Amino acid sequence: MDAPEADPAEPLAPPLDVTEVTPLPRPSFLKAVGRGAKTGFRAFSLVFGPFALLYLTVGLVPTAFGLGAGRGFGLHQLVFKVVLVYLAAVLLGIVVGAAAGLIGFLIDRARGSSRSGTRRSIADRPIRFFPWRRAQAAPGDLPRPRRRRWPWLVGVSVLLILATAFGVGIYAGRFVDRRLAAALAATDRDDPGWRFDELMAARVMPPDEDNSAIVVADVVAMMPEGWPSDAPVHPGGPTPTPTPSEAARAFERLARLESNVRMDDETADLVRAELADHADAVGLARTVADYEGGGHVLELTPNPIDIRLPETQEARLVARLLAADAAIQAQDGDIDGALESCRAILGVGRSIGDEPMVISKLVRIALGEIAMHSARRVLAQGEPSDAALAALQADLLHESPQTLLIEAMRGERAMLDEVIRKVRDAELSIAALSGQWSPGDPAHAIAPWGTLMFDNQRAVGLEWMNELVSAASRPPLERQAAWKAWRVEVGRVKESRLGMFVATLPLLMTPGATAAEKALTRYQASLGAAVILCAAERHRRKTGSWPESVAAIGPEFLADPPVDPFSGEAYRVERRDGRFLVHSVGPNLKDEHGAFEAKRWLDGGPDDVGTGAWDPALRRRPPDE
Structure with a gap:
């Protein structure tokens, strides 16, 4: 079909005269710098914003935890650091963007270029996190309003994390409060x-x-x-x-x-x-x-x-x-x-x-x-x-029967509890635990979530030391078994993943209690052997011969013979090389005929505890023999 002919009566549109197009106005100096600063702010916020939000959430988790635990409000140092870093980053972005805008303005003015409109459109264009997801509108469709869902996703995720920390804090706070209250009540009841x-x-x-x-x-x-x-050697010398x-x-x-x-x-x-x-x-x-x-x-x-x-x-x-x-x-x-x-x-x-x-x-x-x-x-x-x-x-x-071990364990318990309580209440600096603190130095307050940790350690310390005080009051043989079970439990906690976190101070301060128990038990064994030796010497002076056993010593010399604190049995006696020997079997419960090695006895080596006396004929020997 032929195209319709144009109506000669209808006037034609005049041709476009490019000389009449008005060029876009050049931006002013302040607008160019402002747009550049705005672009830099957006760009740096896009780069540093997610990391700042992530670390800010991490920093707020202890705050939510402490609030849930009922220990009050406090902000972690990470929160302040994140805020400062983010502010510094966006400030740097503003400076860099403003400098870029200034440079572009100077270039445009020098060249007389019209590309400033393109730059201006780029600067005004919004920065999108996911630009590839923009839907193309069909021809003739009305533009749909843009819905940014990611702020809602991020906000809900952050709130869920903080709510979880708050709930965990509620559980942990109630657990620690009940544990500490029970430990204090048991200690007050058993040992006012x-x-x-x-x-x-x-x-x-x-x-x-x-x-x-x-x-x-x-x-x-x-x-x-x-x-x-x-x-x-040289009293008057420079370096005696x-x-x-x-x-x-x-x-x-x-x-x-x-x-x-x-x-x-x-x-x-x-x-x-x-x-x-x-x-x-x-x-x-x-x-x-x-x-x-x-x-x-x-x-x-x-x-x-x-x-x-x-x-x-x-x-x-x-x-x-x-x-x-x-x-x-x-x-x-x-x-x-x-x-x-x-x-x-x-x-x-x-x-x-x-x-x-x-x-x-x-x-x-x-x-x-x-x-x-x-x-x-x-x-x-x-x-x-x-x-x-x-x-x-x-x-x-x-x-021999002095309650030295009980007194030592009660003192250790009291000092451990006092130190933890004072650190928790900011009456004592944590630096005092390492000896790097003097009474004039201030003690910094413990964060809310930190006070919960110290409350838990205080409860653990009381529970452990109560067991030791109870064990110290038992007969020697029962005491050994109780102490061994206690060491196994402490070792289990120490090797656990959270052991050094939930029981740091008790783990650091209780080894002294274990060493004291071993030393005091050995001392008790030495005293018992010395008592028997005195009685045996008195028996020998009266009868002319050493007793064959502890039971053979006359009651006028030893009415109630001491018992070996390690075995619960009678001390061993024997004659060897012109000596009368009395000894305990020691911690390894093996009769090693009085042998003792200072470097190995703690590891199960020869550990007999005892004493002895020479036969009268071998006493008071001259020094040259």
């Missing part, structure tokens, strides 16, 4: 007055005239510090080299000497001269044997762990002095006087009193071991009277 300040207030201090700690302190004040001290003094060397030789061998004349003269120089201190120290007990006034500190025990530690010096005195008296043939000095060493241990610290009990153990070691040497140098042996045996019997 168990808290640290209550233990300190309940200490029994004898009157001054009956307090051996005052006598011990007077002896320490009369002696040189660290006696027997070292002396420099410390070396043991002659007296210190003499004491070392005495310590290495076999118990039944007499000191050589040079060693004896040096030790005797040292004692003569401090005769007043020696005489005063001997009187401690007649005191029943003592006690030091402790200077309390904000951190119970940092309580210093200078007088307790200084008691070791008095024990060394009395040990040297016992050795010289035995060397000179005064066996009864030497045993009296051994009894005075036990009195020095009693002067520590009822200090509820493990370190105090360990010092008392060390002093008791010095007394028993000195008594073995005295017995190896001669034959004391029955009265002197009976007095020493009575003091050893008095020392």
